[in-house]
Amino acid sequence: MTVDAHDKSAGRIAGMFDAIAPRYDLLNHVLSAGIDRRWRARAIASLQLTGRETLLDVCAGTADVALQAMAARTVVGIDFAAAMLAVGLRKVRAAGQTRRVALVRGDATGLPVGTAAVDAVTVAFGIRNVQRPELACVEMARVLRPGGRLAILEFGVPRLPGLRTLYLWYFRYLLPWIGRAVSGDRVAYSYLPASVGGFPPPEQFMAILERAGFASVGAVPLTFGIVYLYTGVRA
Numbered sequence: 001m002t003v004d005a006h007d008k009s010a011g012r013i014a015g016m017f018d019a020i021a022p023r024y025d026l027l028n029h030v031l032s033a034g035i036d037r038r039w040r041a042r043a044i045a046s047l048q049l050t051g052r053e054t055l056l057d058v059c060a061g062t063a064d065v066a067l068q069a070m071a072a073r074t075v076v077g078i079d080f081a082a083a084m085l086a087v088g089l090r091k092v093r094a095a096g097q098t099r100r101v102a103l104v105r106g107d108a109t110g111l112p113v114g115t116a117a118v119d120a121v122t123v124a125f126g127i128r129n130v131q132r133p134e135l136a137c138v139e140m141a142r143v144l145r146p147g148g149r150l151a152i153l154e155f156g157v158p159r160l161p162g163l164r165t166l167y168l169w170y171f172r173y174l175l176p177w178i179g180r181a182v183s184g185d186r187v188a189y190s191y192l193p194a195s196v197g198g199f200p201p202p203e204q205f206m207a208i209l210e211r212a213g214f215a216s217v218g219a220v221p222l223t224f225g226i227v228y229l230y231t232g233v234r235a
């Protein structure tokens with residue numbers, strides 16, 4: 001089956017995540033061998049939270065960042081896939097975090113949040129799915145107060161030659177096969193490698209962040225560059 005990684009219309013992407021929502025967490029942990037939790041912890045640590053902050057988590061999915069970012073006073077998670085948020089809400093309730101974490105349905109390219117209203121922003125494995133990532137970055141700059149920190153996690157492709165080949169094989173063939181077998185969804189886990197291949201390389205994405213209004217922009221490869229942590233400060 002061919003997968004059109006360019007069609008990122010809200011209906012298609014939200015529908016795809018709604019379809020895999022019940023199995024999303026399990027697959028995430030299996031396909032990353034549990035390292036995804038550590039990647040999120042790195043992103044959260046880079047925000048240098050002190051316990052007084054309001055954190056906005058864009059593309060919140062099943063609320064993993066919200067539930068890991070215990071150092072934030074409040075967290076607002078935004079996502080347009082209702083079924084992902086429903087799984088997230090169950091987890092927030094089970095963790096007794098309903099007073100600290102709010103989940104809201106909304107689009108990253110038109111955030112339902114006031115200007116300079118939050119102290120920190122995160123996006124974990126969401127930005128490559130957004131139809132207009134430049135616009136989402138401008139929106140994130142708008143809602144962050146000056147001096148507020150941004151942390152974005154996104155998949156990359158390792159640059160080390162042997163590892164690159166091995167990883168691309170895993171990513172293109174084995175991962176979609178496992179994803180399909182566990183989720184029963186024929187499209188979503190073929191879309192994953194296609195969408196990662198279509199995402200701008202680190203230098204290009206850093207330039208997008210700078211143009212959106214972020215200073216001190218950085219990109220740190222995690223786990224040999226399988227994932228990149230992008231950071232920035234609202235200028």
Ligand SMILES: C[S@@+](CC[C@H](N)C(=O)[O-])C[C@H]1O[C@@H](n2cnc3c(N)ncnc32)[C@H](O)[C@@H]1O
Pocket residue numbers: 013014017028058059060061062063064065078079080081084106107108109123124125126129130131
């Ligand atoms: C791969 S999941 C990541 C979920 C979560 N952040 C995590 O770390 O597991 C990507 C999420 O981004 C959401 N998403 C993609 N594009 C979006 C957009 N334009 N606005 C809001 N949510 C979006 C999807 O619905 C999905 O829940």
